[in-house]
Amino acid sequence: MSEAVPSLSAPPLLKVEHLSMRFGGLLAVDDVSFHAQDGEITAIIGPNGAGKTTVFNCLTGFYRPTSGRCALRHRDGSEVLLERYESYQISRRGRVARTFQNVRLFPRMTVLENLLVAQHKMLMRASWWTVGGIFNLPGYRRASAYAVERACHYLELVELLPRADDEAGELPYGAQRRLEIARAICADPVLLCLDEPAAGLNPSESNELRELLRKLREDEKIGILLIEHDMSVVMGISDHIVVLDHGSKIAEGVPQAVAANPRVIAAYLGEEESDEEATGNGASGGAKGNGASNGATSGGATGSGASNEATDKGVES
């Protein structure tokens, strides 16, 4: 936490302060604080069950954190507190967009429709909550054409424009991932949260993804928050990395520093020191020690920790 704020010039885009999330006896996120900068890619990494997705769900309104605050600075300088919003308000008032660990498109709608749904609020207002839209008033017509144009722009960015009229569910997996990202940007966020965008991609696809994220950072000037297991992606493009383990932050900094950090290596490759183990278990109240400490030796890639499963269920139900 010592090197937390790179206090160069602008105030940070996102300030997460003392965020905690408790599910019954399970402390999934324990007093996590970090900052994310505008126009930068901030990665959150950690072994399975470390609480990364839970942090995301707190930021995007799916969970209400037990304590702590998440302040997001908008372009006009105003600051909003994300933890106060319902999930559906996050997109408009919080201007945070997200993707999901397991792709969540609208599979039977076309690619273009998926992107138009992302612009729901704008179109809804332009159609006067459908009253004006029914009569196809000029205002709605303009908004609708604008929405299609925006959608086309982002489709071109993710190289899906030729498939605009195909059903989203028919796309290959990698394309679905890209479409989900395009859909999230279409919602016009200032902070884009990507939950394991490279999961399930082959090496060339994850290369493309890296290029895409770089392009997004430069073109859109938005902050990107990234959860990722694929180290080649994380180390290649992140400006700033936050490492979580057992629900608490164990390191933070630029990629090289994090990669060299002994605690991070220990968390990923399994740890021998008994004191580390003790603090980890102590923090999580012992309830989920099995998931991480057993799985720690095999790295973050395999085991499906208990808490990770719990968070997935939480999102779905």
Add this chain to the structure above:
Amino acid sequence: MSDSASQSAGASGASPTGASPAGGMRSGGGGERQVLSAFPPLDIPAIIRELAFTTLIASALVFPLLTLRTVDSVEGLYIESRWMVSFMAVALVVAGRLGLILLRYGKMIYAAVGGVVAILAAFFLPVPSLFEVILVAGGAILALRALVDLFLVVRQISPSARAEFRDRGGVWVRRVLPWAAGLAVVFAIVLPFMPFSSRYLIDVGVLILTYVLLGWGLNIIVGYAGLLDLGYVAFYAVGAYSYALLAYYFDFSFWICLPLAGLLSASFGLLLGFPVLRLRGDYFAIVTLGFGEIIRLILINWFRFTNGPDGISSIPRPSFFGIAEFARKPKSDLPSFHETFGLAFSSEHRLIFLYYLVLVLAALVAAFTLRVRNLPLGRAWEALREDDVASASLGISRTSIKLAAFGISATWGGIAGSFFATRQGFISPESFTFIESAIILSIVVLGGMGSLTGIACAAVLLIGLPEVFRELVEYRMVTFGGGLVLIMIWRPRGLLSFREPSIRLLDRRGRLRFAVAGRGVGESLCAGATGGATGDTTSGATSDTTSGATSEATSGTTGGVGR
């Protein structure tokens, strides 16, 4: 698109000959035999065993169901045995099985002849009317299947080519559907003036259209928003009783009550929606079921207000837009319709008027639905149906969007209800039982959720067929059930299950439908999708800048006929 289709068609045309050597090994010989390799050789003992087994099962089922019947007569109860009927039933089952076996072994001609014989037998043999229907339907299905199989064999169409053929058939259906639907609309408009039309036919037409109206209303909840509503009849009842009671207590005319009934139903929909929409799936279905029953029980028990189970009679009939009445001697101060328009009095005038009234209401609902489907609201419904977590992350408020679906759907239900009340002239809670909800829901599900044309087809099948078979009296509902089962076997996702996108970037000919200016979007799009002729299309697109939106509007309306 068309290129690739014709290419693959060519490839499939070649494939049967490529596959033929395997079939040619068979000794039976002849060109016909080549694809017949799919058929096993005739195995008489196995066939006899199968038939015996069928006989056994059929007898076991038929004996308790058909053979013994208790008859209530003056001397008291006695049991009548109907051996002849049971024997015929078993024989029918065995004959049907034999037909299927023949098809399986590739004896199509025998099967076809058998089917024709069955149809003839229905007309010439003295069998009960239910058996007649079964004979005709079974014989026709058998003969048709035999002919189709025969065609496939003679033309040497391999299974893969069959699948291809079916796919192309699907594409063809999608292309033809708008025209077919347009024709159906024209037919519906001219029906009352056709030479063959009769009072009865128009009456059935009104009934079918009422269910079409209800189906399209429910479709918004079930088909678009993806919520299983088992209590839609509640809104129907609210609409009917709103009109009946408003007319009874306040003497309101039909034309004032129609929108009022819609509004009242909508408010009931919202009232129900608020507590219920947080539920999902089965729980939601059960609560709506309960709501339907609650409304019915209130109508029965609130005797002083609704006249309870006795219902409300002499509900005023609609006037001709407040200009004239359809009665021979109007009770109100309005002139009578036939005198105003210088016609001879006919009781059919009112019926025809009702027919057109429900037709216009249905057209209104269709136009509204198709328009809203292309608006953000409609897309939000579908998005919520597809994935409500993702929808929430994109700023779609689950509650308000679903409430809108509920309110709109309830409005249409209420309007259908008040039409029902004015048509019948009498309503009672008995008209609004759960079976009505079930029928409307089956129409939506069998038609293909979200497809207006499909729902209309299903309404014609499910409401029209039992009417046609009305002379079967007690077996009428068997045709209803049979229709349900057959559709579920052949088209498990509904009659017309494909989904037309609410918006397309390219129209069927591969032209840009929207003016997408700048950024070279048009170029890369056309290069990707159609290949070649890029410059032409993009220039077309840029000159289209002003007309882009109008072209969308027209596409909406043409699609309106289509779906």
